[in-house]
Amino acid sequence: MDHAQLRERLVEKLTANGSLRTRAWRSAAETVPRHEFLHGGFFRHLQGPASDAWTPVLDSDADWLEACYQDESLVTQIAGTILPTDVRGQIMRAPTSSSTMPSLVLRMLEDLHVEPESNVLEIGTGSGYSTALLCARLGDERVTSIEYDDTLASRARTALARQSMFPAIVTANGLDGHPESAPYDRVIATCGIRTVPTAWIEQTRPGGLILATISGWLNSSELARLTVHGDGTASGPLLGGQVSFMLARPHTPPALGLLPDLNEGTERETLTGGEILADWTTRFVVQLAAPHAQRLTIERDGHTEDVLIDIASGSWATVHKNDGRWIVRQSGPEALWDTVEEQLGRWHAAGTPPLEKFTVTVTPDGQTIHCIG
Structure with a gap:
C-alpha cells in the first residue's frame, strides 16, 4: 500500500475505536501524512532481557513506511541527543522523545x-x-x-x-x-x-x-x-x-546516587505490602502522599524489597515479605510508609474511587489533587 492508503486505513481504525469522534478532526487526520514527520527514522524496542535496548529503523528500510501508520508510539530520540541515523546496531539508553x-x-x-x-x-x-x-x-x-x-x-x-x-x-x-x-x-x-x-x-x-x-x-x-x-x-x-x-x-527526577544504609531505621509489621505499587491507580494515590519519592526494587538477603527514597529530605522506606508477613523499615525526618498508609486509608474509606473521580485545583499557592466522590 502507498502512504495515502495506509493513512486511510489508520483513520478508519481510529474512528472505529473512538479516538476520532468528530468530522473536523477526522478531516485533519486524513490531511496530515504522519510519515513526513518521521523522516530520519525511529527506534524499535528489542525484546529480551535488555529492556532498554533499541535499534534504528531508517526511512530507507522496507518496513519503515507501514510502521509509520501503525497506532504505536515511535521513539525518535534517545539519551537526549541520539537520533536513529546516529546508531548502527543497537543502543541501551533511555528514550527522550517520541512520536x-x-x-x-x-x-x-x-x-x-x-x-x-x-x-x-x-x-x-x-x-x-x-x-x-x-x-x-x-x-x-x-x-x-x-x-x-x-x-x-x-x-x-x-x-x-x-x-x-x-x-x-x-x-x-x-x-x-x-x-x-x-x-x-x-x-x-x-x-x-x-x-x-x-x-x-x-x-x-x-x-x-x-x-x-x-x-x-x-x-x-x-x-x-x-x-x-x-x-x-x-x-x-x-x-x-x-x-x-x-x-x-x-520535571525529571534527580539521580539517586548512593543508597542509604537500608539496615538502619525502625522496623514493624504492616498490612500495606509492596504489591500495592504494581497497580496504576494505587500507585497514583501513593504518589500523592509521597510526591518526592522514587522507587526501586532490590534483591537482598534472599528476598525482594520495594524501596521508596526521598533524596531531598533523606527519608526512605523499604518493604518486604517475611514468612507471609509484610515488614516495613523506614528512617529519616518523615516516616514515608506511615504517610503512604494514611493516604491509602483515606482512599479506601472513600470506596477506592477511580482516578476519574479525582479533581485537580491549581492556585498561586500550589496544586492539590483530591477525590470528589
Whole structure:
C-alpha cells in the first residue's frame, strides 16, 4: 500500500475505536501524512532481557513506511541527543522523545474542545505531527508550539514546512509558556508534568482549557483538563485512560546516587505490602502522599524489597515479605510508609474511587489533587 492508503486505513481504525469522534478532526487526520514527520527514522524496542535496548529503523528500510501508520508510539530520540541515523546496531539508553501513538494524539485533541477561532499553545513539539494536526484544523496563525530541544524543533519546523505549514515553533522551556503570543484559548501538553505551571494559567484566557498529563516519580499519571478561572486559578477533573508521557525534562527526577544504609531505621509489621505499587491507580494515590519519592526494587538477603527514597529530605522506606508477613523499615525526618498508609486509608474509606473521580485545583499557592466522590 502507498502512504495515502495506509493513512486511510489508520483513520478508519481510529474512528472505529473512538479516538476520532468528530468530522473536523477526522478531516485533519486524513490531511496530515504522519510519515513526513518521521523522516530520519525511529527506534524499535528489542525484546529480551535488555529492556532498554533499541535499534534504528531508517526511512530507507522496507518496513519503515507501514510502521509509520501503525497506532504505536515511535521513539525518535534517545539519551537526549541520539537520533536513529546516529546508531548502527543497537543502543541501551533511555528514550527522550517520541512520536506519540496517533490514537492518543487525536483523543487528546478531541478532549481539548477547540473552537474554530481558538488560539492554541502546544507544549512539546516533538516530531511535529500533532502540531500539523492543529494547523490543519485551525490554521498556522493560531498555533504556537514550544520544544525544549533545539534539534527536535528544527526537524519539526522542516517537516511542517514540507506541508506548507508555518506555525510559531519556539525553542524554550515549555513550562514557562510563551507570553509573546498570549493569551491562549487552549493549552495542550504532550509531555508529563508533576505540577501545572502557573505560567500556563496566567497566559490562558478565563474560561480557557489546559489539557495536560499529571505524572510523578513513581511513574503513574493521568490526563487532566483544567478550566482557567478569572481569579488566576484553574481546576478540573482527571479524564482516565492511564495516559502516560515522558516527563518534561525540568520535571525529571534527580539521580539517586548512593543508597542509604537500608539496615538502619525502625522496623514493624504492616498490612500495606509492596504489591500495592504494581497497580496504576494505587500507585497514583501513593504518589500523592509521597510526591518526592522514587522507587526501586532490590534483591537482598534472599528476598525482594520495594524501596521508596526521598533524596531531598533523606527519608526512605523499604518493604518486604517475611514468612507471609509484610515488614516495613523506614528512617529519616518523615516516616514515608506511615504517610503512604494514611493516604491509602483515606482512599479506601472513600470506596477506592477511580482516578476519574479525582479533581485537580491549581492556585498561586500550589496544586492539590483530591477525590470528589
